[in-house]
Amino acid sequence: MKLLKLVPDHTNLDFMRWRNLALVLSLIATVASIAFTIYRGLNLGVDFVGGQLIRVTFNQPIDVEQLRSRVDGLHLGEASIQEFGGPKTFQIRLPKPEGGDAATNIAATKVKQAIEADYPGNARIDAVETVSGKVSGELAEGSAMAIAFAMLGIAVYIWFRFEWQFGVGALLTLAHDVAMTLGFFAFTRLQVDLNVVAAFLTIVGYSLNDTVVIYDRIRENLRKYRKMAILPLLNLSLNETLARTVVTSLTVLIALGVLMLIGPEVIFGLAIAIFLGVLIGTYSSIYISAPVLVWLGIQPDSFLKSEDKDAAEALPA
């Protein structure tokens, strides 16, 4: 049986030739993503802004306008009705109750009763959520902190295991990946809830996977070929790891793609965020992680002075 080789042997692409162009494009994309996120804002779920939410699935198709006018007729404040995952499932959002932190879900209960009365036997209430302003504020703050700490923690670990240039490279790569994914959520108006934050943390962990592998190879080659110029050395390292990068990214994308397409609707946001993060992470491991090392002046002898560390780094396999 002939085995599949997605990347032929002796592949030798000149990745670094395009590094400045890629940098400019990445920079533009990152700035655009951040600007877009700030300008247009994220579609934050009740987890982060508070409020009440009802998710209902109908057995038979219903007239959305009728449902909308019924909910508006209850005069519970500004309500929004959106399709959720499929044409028969709807998400109804209501503003958070006025006055105080208590999460009274009077409005949600009223809507629930109205739906049950109007569509007897047809409606299935899937979920009712009420989050007070106090809790949502804490969740938003905690999530932002978690993402920041994860990025820093990983960068520090890379610094500790490699050199400071690699730590900075990892941090920039992560910032790029997170910013791009945020931009995607701002652009598509996909709802950002706690699950999506979990996805961001996962991206922080997994998008760095490729970077770590490539950095490991760069370190190895820096020691092996002490006379080689830095650009050819980076190209060599990227080409040597390219087959692995392609195969691994593909397996992860296959698994997540299936989850995204036929998995539960509730975690669609999580699945698509990680899917995207892995895709972006694959790109940035080549065009951000590696070139950053050039600009930060990594030298073939960067690891020479720490030769005595080798014993510690050669972990038992």
Place this chain on the structure above:
Amino acid sequence: MLEFPKWKVWLIGLVIAAGVLFSIPSLIAGTTLKGSWPSWLPQYKINLGLDLAGGSHLLLEADANDAQKQRLQSMEDTVATELRRDPRIDIGDISTSGGRLSFLVRNPTQVDAAVDRLRNLTKPQGLTGQRDWDVQVVDSTRIVMVPTPSGTATALKDAMSVARDVVRRRIDPGGTKEITVITEGANRILVQVPGVEDPEALKKLIGQTARLEFKLVDTAANPQDVAQGRAPPGSQVLPMAEGGGFIAVKRRVMVSGDQLADAKQSFDQDGRPDIDITFNAAGARRFGRVTQENVNKPFAIILDDKVLSAPNINEPILGGRAQITGGYTVQSAHDLAVSLSSGKLPVKLNVIEERTVGPDLGKDSIHKGVIASVIGTMLVILFMLVTYGRFGVYATIALIVNAFLILGIMAIFNATLTLPGIAGFILTIGAAVDANVLINERIREEIRRGRRLIDAVETGYHEAFRAIFDANVTHVISAGIMAYFGSGPVRGFAVVLMIGVVTSVFTAVYFTRMLVALWIRRARPRALHI
């Protein structure tokens, strides 16, 4: 490479067997095979999170104002009781406004004695020398008691632990349901009840403080003053629970719900639902004495600062039993009985977050999640097989073993599988093969460089391990932070990721290495098809 001692093979085999054994009860739960699992085998099972099992999640927060009010009130009672003891010290003009308890000592010569006796009521806070209340004298005759911050914190901590137990007893009087009631942070309680579709009943049970008090009605109070909310000294004006109106009662609590032994829903002579309460021995004695001393006077039954009724004491009630009546339905009488017998909440609790998932959505999610997992895994396996041939088979076996190990470990720790947890499972499947990809690509590379077979395999495993290790540490960092900051479902995701990191390194590195070593030893291949 080829030296793979027998004991290592056995150890790895044992770990895998244990993983499979422990994962089976979770896999067959809810199927017809459930009954055929022998009882002498492990029964550990993975919990399903509320988003999969359906149920209600409530986050309760102590009402800080109410906590302060209750603490002042209980100190007021303590002070009154203490100073009534011999030698009696008369006090007046009691006020609890401004978060402090202040009162006048009628006889100026007794101020110092009063301060001494009150200081003895306060408790020291740890080794700081601070006490839970500051006792000060103002204007030489007024004593002011101010709660100290550390005293307030201690009181809140105690109140929260009592509240947690009370909430648990109220939701689950029999102690048989699989509910979660835990304190979170300084002033919160998290309640998770699987399978509840309507959380309203739950909230009613928790929402009532259920502080039951019996006080004498102040019959001397001027009705006009009472209507305007003014009460004579030593009395207070309370609203009636029904029909509006106010009534003046003596401040002193004659008997309280703390001394109840039991409360049951029952019916009165006319067949209306009521609550039968039974006092404990001390409560019964006290109730008997109070009713004996106050025959023909009205006695107010007060629940959460509302007067339920104020019947006349016709004769001493000596059996320690009484009825609470007043427009109850069977359900509301039953709820109040449960609340009374579970004890009063030491502090009022507000619901600040509430999430309910219907059971059907959960089933839907599990179904779709399982299908996605199976199809995803199959595609990944197919991809591995066409890419790496024999080594792909090893990676596949490792993958399947990995799935069992994750489930087995989750079962042993009684971990909770949530919907994002299923995503974590799929992600782990996708990412776990990365270690094998790294190893296999490295072996390919080494063979291209002209190394001998065994040498290439050896180098492949050795050189790839560094990157595998570093990559997995970054995963653990992000998953660890997620587990620390995240709540409920997200934490479930992080747990799966962390377990997956450990098991995938074991299966993808050590286990496949064993398979490869055994194969090479047995078949002695001349060339490697990879």
